[in-house]
Amino acid sequence: MSPAASDPRIGVGCGPVKLHNAAMFAETDRGPVLAGQRCRDCGKVAFPRKRVCPNCFGETLDEQLLSTTGVLHTFTCTHVGAPHLPKPYLLGFVDVPEGVRLLSLLTDCDPWEDMLRVGMPMELVMRPLMQDATGEDLYTYKFRPVVQERTDS
Numbered sequence: 344m345s346p347a348a349s350d351p352r353i354g355v356g357c358g359p360v361k362l363h364n365a366a367m368f369a370e371t372d373r374g375p376v377l378a379g380q381r382c383r384d385c386g387k388v389a390f391p392r393k394r395v396c397p398n399c400f401g402e403t404l405d406e407q408l409l410s411t412t413g414v415l416h417t418f419t420c421t422h423v424g425a426p427h428l429p430k431p432y433l434l435g436f437v438d439v440p441e442g443v444r445l446l447s448l449l450t451d452c453d454p455w456e457d458m459l460r461v462g463m464p465m466e467l468v469m470r471p472l473m474q475d476a477t478g479e480d481l482y483t484y485k486f487r488p489v490v491q492e493r494t495d496s
């Protein structure tokens with residue numbers, strides 16, 4: 344396991360990792376953070392970044408970093424899906440306080456039938472998604488349940 348994947352602070356402060364889709368992130372001193380945009384006209388926060396506001400078509404958009412914690416809206420276990428993902432894998436929607444519902448892979452929740460509950464608190468972690476042509480891990484965000492007294496990473 345790479346140092347980044349074992350860092351319990353990951354998602355905030357995970358250190359340099361190669362991102363699968365850098366356009367979804369902003370680099371901060373805490374590490375890569377999901378970055379959307381807030382419309383100056385209507386206040387809507389959109390993710391990922393857009394050319395215009397999807398609510399009012401306003402064109403004046405400011406960067407809005409998204410929280411690394413949220414609430415699980417719903418989830419599913421997928422047995423047939425993206426070829427590069429080991430199956431089965433878990434997908435969910437996580438609502439962050441900025442008003443964005445994020446589609447996300449879910450991790451660190453095995454057995455998922457016992458651990459996942461709609462409405463539970465979730466936190467963002469950075470984890471490998473796939474490898475590039477050179478075999479280097481490409482990272483993306485995933486969410487995991489917030490568990491008190493977590494002993495692993």
Ligand SMILES: [Zn+2]
Nearest residue numbers: 382385396399
């Ligand atoms: Zn707007």
